[in-house]
Amino acid sequence: MLSTLMSDTPEHEGPASEHEGPTSDQREGSGYDFHEIQERWLPVWDERAPFRSGLPGDDRPKKYILDMFPYPSGDLHMGHAEAYALGDVISRYWVQRGFNVMHPIGWDAFGLPAENAAIKRGENPMRWTYENIAQQKSSMRRYACSFDWDRVLNTCDPEYYRWNQWFFLQMFERGLAYRKASNVNWCPNCQTVLANEQVVAGQCERCDTLVTKKKLTQWYLRITDYADRLLNDMSQLEGQWPEKVLLMQRNWIGRSTGAEVQFAIEGRDQPVTVYTTRPDTLFGATFFVVAADSDLAAELAADSPAHAEFTSYLEQVKQVSEMDRLDSSRAKSGVFLQRYAINPVNGERIPVWASDYVLADYGTGAIMAVPAHDQRDLDFARAFNLPIQVVVDAGEDPAVTGIATADDGPHVNSGPLDGMAKAEAIEAMLAVLAERGTGQPSVNYRLRDWLISRQRYWGTPIPIIHCPTCGEVPVPLDQLPVELPPADGLDLKPKGASPLGAAVEWASVACPKCGAAATRDPDTMDTFVDSSWYYLRYVDPRDDTRAFDPAKVREWLPVDQYVGGVTHAILHLLYSRFFTKVLYDMGLVDFTEPFTRLLNQGMVVMSGSAMSKSRGNVVRLSDELAVHGVDAIRLTMVFAGPPEDDVDWADVSPAGSRKFLARAWRLSGDVTSAPDADRSTGDLALRKATHRAVHDAAQAVESFRFNVAIARAMELVNATRKAIDTGCGPADPAVREAAEAVAIMLSLVAPYTAEDMWARLGHEPCVALAGWPAVDPALLVEESVICAVQVGGKVRDRLEVAPTISEEDLRELALASASVSAALEGRGIKVVIVRPPKLVNIVPE
RNA sequence: GUCCGAGUGGCGGAAUGGCAGACGCGCUAGCUUGAGGUGCUAGUUCCCUUUACGGGGAAUGGGGGUUCAAGUCCCCCCUCGGACACCA
Numbered sequence: 001m002l003s004t005l006m007s008d009t010p011e012h013e014g015p016a017s018e019h020e021g022p023t024s025d026q027r028e029g030s031g032y033d034f035h036e037i038q039e040r041w042l043p044v045w046d047e048r049a050p051f052r053s054g055l056p057g058d059d060r061p062k063k064y065i066l067d068m069f070p071y072p073s074g075d076l077h078m079g080h081a082e083a084y085a086l087g088d089v090i091s092r093y094w095v096q097r098g099f100n101v102m103h104p105i106g107w108d109a110f111g112l113p114a115e116n117a118a119i120k121r122g123e124n125p126m127r128w129t130y131e132n133i134a135q136q137k138s139s140m141r142r143y144a145c146s147f148d149w150d151r152v153l154n155t156c157d158p159e160y161y162r163w164n165q166w167f168f169l170q171m172f173e174r175g176l177a178y179r180k181a182s183n184v185n186w187c188p189n190c191q192t193v194l195a196n197e198q199v200v201a202g203q204c205e206r207c208d209t210l211v212t213k214k215k216l217t218q219w220y221l222r223i224t225d226y227a228d229r230l231l232n233d234m235s236q237l238e239g240q241w242p243e244k245v246l247l248m249q250r251n252w253i254g255r256s257t258g259a260e261v262q263f264a265i266e267g268r269d270q271p272v273t274v275y276t277t278r279p280d281t282l283f284g285a286t287f288f289v290v291a292a293d294s295d296l297a298a299e300l301a302a303d304s305p306a307h308a309e310f311t312s313y314l315e316q317v318k319q320v321s322e323m324d325r326l327d328s329s330r331a332k333s334g335v336f337l338q339r340y341a342i343n344p345v346n347g348e349r350i351p352v353w354a355s356d357y358v359l360a361d362y363g364t365g366a367i368m369a370v371p372a373h374d375q376r377d378l379d380f381a382r383a384f385n386l387p388i389q390v391v392v393d394a395g396e397d398p399a400v401t402g403i404a405t406a407d408d409g410p411h412v413n414s415g416p417l418d419g420m421a422k423a424e425a426i427e428a429m430l431a432v433l434a435e436r437g438t439g440q441p442s443v444n445y446r447l448r449d450w451l452i453s454r455q456r457y458w459g460t461p462i463p464i465i466h467c468p469t470c471g472e473v474p475v476p477l478d479q480l481p482v483e484l485p486p487a488d489g490l491d492l493k494p495k496g497a498s499p500l501g502a503a504v505e506w507a508s509v510a511c512p513k514c515g516a517a518a519t520r521d522p523d524t525m526d527t528f529v530d531s532s533w534y535y536l537r538y539v540d541p542r543d544d545t546r547a548f549d550p551a552k553v554r555e556w557l558p559v560d561q562y563v564g565g566v567t568h569a570i571l572h573l574l575y576s577r578f579f580t581k582v583l584y585d586m587g588l589v590d591f592t593e594p595f596t597r598l599l600n601q602g603m604v605v606m607s608g609s610a611m612s613k614s615r616g617n618v619v620r621l622s623d624e625l626a627v628h629g630v631d632a633i634r635l636t637m638v639f640a641g642p643p644e645d646d647v648d649w650a651d652v653s654p655a656g657s658r659k660f661l662a663r664a665w666r667l668s669g670d671v672t673s674a675p676d677a678d679r680s681t682g683d684l685a686l687r688k689a690t691h692r693a694v695h696d697a698a699q700a701v702e703s704f705r706f707n708v709a710i711a712r713a714m715e716l717v718n719a720t721r722k723a724i725d726t727g728c729g730p731a732d733p734a735v736r737e738a739a740e741a742v743a744i745m746l747s748l749v750a751p752y753t754a755e756d757m758w759a760r761l762g763h764e765p766c767v768a769l770a771g772w773p774a775v776d777p778a779l780l781v782e783e784s785v786i787c788a789v790q791v792g793g794k795v796r797d798r799l800e801v802a803p804t805i806s807e808e809d810l811r812e813l814a815l816a817s818a819s820v821s822a823a824l825e826g827r828g829i830k831v832v833i834v835r836p837p838k839l840v841n842i843v844p845e
Numbered sequence: 846g847u848c849c850g851a852g853u854g855g856c857g858g859a860a861u862g863g864c865a866g867a868c869g870c871g872c873u874a875g876c877u878u879g880a881g882g883u884g885c886u887a888g889u890u891c892c893c894u895u896u897a898c899g900g901g902g903a904a905u906g907g908g909g910g911u912u913c914a915a916g917u918c919c920c921c922c923c924u925c926g927g928a929c930a931c932c933a
Contacts, residue, residue: 243849243850244849244850244927244928247848247849247928248849248928248929251848251849251928251929252929254929254932256932256933258933274933275932275933276933277932277933278933289933330931332931356931357931357933358931358933359931359932359933361932362932362933363932363933367933368933369933370933374933375846375931376931376933377933379931444932444933445932446932566927569928570928639857639858639868639869640857640858641857641858642858645857645858647857648857651856651857651870652857652869652870653857653869653870653871655870655882656869656870656871657869659883660869662883662884663884666884705859707857707858707859707868707869708858708859708867708868710868710869711858711859711867711868711869712867712868713868714868714869715867715868718868721885725885786864787864788863788864789864790863790864790913790914792913792914793913793914795864798864830913831913832913833863833913833914835863838863838864839863839864839914841863841913841914842913843913843914
């Protein structure tokens with residue numbers, strides 16, 4: 001069957017547009033018809049499934065290449081086309097290198113986009129989601145991604161989210177999942193809470209609505225327990241992940257070191273603790289501020305004459321949007337609570353204020369204000385005419401300049417600290433505090449616990465039952481999964497409470513402990529829970545006895561290469577790293593970092609800006625594929641530049657890509673030697689070009705310089721064309737060797753063209769499994785190289801020399817050059833730098 | 846404001862401190878063609894010089910430095926992009 005197809009794959013079988021009758025070979029380029037080639041090979045690949053991984057008896061070494069899985073919100077777009085083309089080059093390369101590559105795909109199928117779209121169209125989110133998945137799956141198949149289609153998973157399948165629930169309960173048991181009441185980020189439009197990570201510049205990352213605060217009792221995962229490990233384990237990722245991502249993670253975790261200091265408050269039994277990174281400036285603390293929205297502020301204001309003023313201020317604070325609150329240029333506001341704190345080092349009475357510039361949920365929600373050396377404190381002091389005490393002499397007087405001095409300098413007005421520099425003063429102050437029992441060193445993080453409750457339908461139900469007597473009761477493991485009730489009949493419109501609560505039959509259950517009437521937790525989980533461990537599930541997505549088999553995970557993980565957008569630099573990657581560490585502690589995995597190497601591809605933009613409907617600059621992938629074909633689009637994406645850079649579709653040429661593919665493809669039709677021709681007898685120059693190209697392309701691919709790898713393939717195509725037309729001729733075995741090498745190189749990026757070339761060269765499918773050509777080191781050695789001879793750094797002559805030429809010989813040769821003597825103009829020679837075989841630099845006096 | 850990146854032809858981009866501009870797009874000329882959104886050949890950083898072959902000089906945002914040698918390393922400045930942004 002296939003051999004028949006192959007053997008009569010003639011170049012005359014072109015499209016209708018092609019001329020009839022006899023014409024010269026030079027016309028044959030138009031015989032390249034990507035439509036026909038795509039239709040021919042897709043079914044063959046379906047049948048042969050060349051990318052199944054981990055089959056029994058497969059003893060190739062294992063490699064795990066992972067693309068970030070897509071949201072099924074519509075068909076694939078240009079961004080997908082770029083990301084998956086890049087991941088595919090890497091995956092296909094390692095397959096060619098003889099690895100048993102697991103390259104899976106799945107769908108991140110729960111979440112707000114799907115649900116909102118479903119509401120808008122009055123549809124069922126499940127049906128809508130699965131339809132999109134089917135659409136994307138079919139597009140990906142046509143796009144010829146080297147996925148192992150036996151490992152597909154959808155996070156919205158109960159077989160998958162069951163294990164979300166299982167993980168949640170494991171964490172609940174370990175105290176890592178807990179419920180607490182606090183002021184949470186609330187999106188009034190989505191009508192749901194948001195994690196800190198989902199608030200971007202004070203706005204909802206989904207709909208850009210201004211985020212407000214709301215006091216709610218919600219489920220959290222205790223990621224802060226892992227803050228130090230999330231930070232320290234990044235040493236494993238240095239050099240493997242983009243430096244930028246590591247930096248963003250570091251900043252997000254935001255570890256700071258300082259001290260906790262206890263301040264007595266007049267009229268209060270217990271002292272109040274503050275956190276400061278500058279305990280050395282304690283003598284400069286001239287007032288004390290508590291977060292206006294903290295419990296402490298309310299308590300201190302309760303029996304104060306300032307009570308009424310405070311209450312109205314608090315109301316005012318609550319009105320301020322998150323957006324405005326984050327504006328650091330906003331004028332400081334606050335209320336004097338008519339209370340006093342006592343500075344523990346000098347006994348000074350300092351006024352206590354409430355303000356919204358102090359955050360209730362960072363540190364202790366209260367600060368000692370040192371206006372001379374903290375800009376925010378200074379702004380506040382100037383606004384309310386509070387005293388400013390300089391304790392570090394850094395030149396300018398902040399009270400005059402309005403600029404707080406945070407620099408190092410000798411301490412003044414600081415008793416025993418006087419004259420000390422910052423580091424020394426911090427040490428000394430910590431000793432003083434320790435001695436008096438009023439403070440100790442402390443570490444704080446910007447990172448907060450991960451809020452995972454969502455008041456929406458399309459997600460994983462939280463497997464907890466609320467019992468009036470037993471409290472929070474986990475759903476027994478044998479009752480998992482807690483499946484979502486059908487959406488039909490439920491009002492999914494956001495209204496502040498989860499739609500699941502309205503599914504009365506579903507929500508009403510007997511308490512597993514006492515049997516009394518109880519209700520299910522109506523919230524669903526943040527979908528980042530789903531994506532925090534999906535890479536583990538791929539080892540066996542159909543395992544219905546556990547989330548994953550630890551033995552199989554040991555075989556495949558950690559992921560060797562992860563490919564995805566930088567948009568997930570914080571959220572998804574941080575959460576996944578956290579999950580992995582928890583699983584490590586549970587003894588289920590034997591590694592602490594899930595993704596060994598990370599590649600962040602850029603975006604596809606149009607004329608300098610992101611594609612958007614409002615801009616009207618959206619390029620449709622399906623249109624591009626129809627005009628240029630899958631291979632040309634993939635090639636264009638990969639050849640455009642370094643993978644991390646954005647691809648501007650206005651700057652690239654898919655038509656040029658197609659022309660190159662046709663040119664390469666034509667080589668395969670010109671070869672007249674037999675498939676078993678003895679390559680070693682071929683034209684030496686072309687053979688050298690082939691082996692050089694194969695060698696350099698491999699190096700380029702391994703260092704993510706895919707555009708360079710393609711340039712090497714283009715050079716080889718050009719050299720082969722020349723050899724056929726004006727060199728050794730089409731019958732030379734070197735031409736066959738070169739054409740085959742081109743086919744294999746192209747198989748990474750243009751699989752249809754490569755497969756067709758392979759067939760025309762007389763081989764069985766699949767070219768993807770042909771194996772990367774072995775490079776003969778002898779053929780990488782040049783017989784001669786051009787040596788540049790410089791005089792005073794300027795090239796004055798070029799010599800053809802043996803690559804093995806000695807330093808002495810080369811020096812002699814260079815000095816003998818007529819051009820050199822001319823350039824020297826009679827000057828003497830100061831020094832001669834000889835770097836055989838490529839360069840000599842003669843420096844005149 | 847703070848912290849990161851990045852600036853190379855008309856364009857996308859190449860270049861272990863060692864001949865800047867690989868490869869491609871675009872453009873120009875020629876050939877092929879009934880025709881060209883085809884194919885092939887040649888050319889294409891800028892300036893000066895030469896009838897021509899050729900020759901010379903300048904050039905990797907700007908300025909300094911290290912070096913025999915700098916797009917690459919160091920310092921200052923400019924521009925653009927990104928991330929974070931009251932985190933005490």
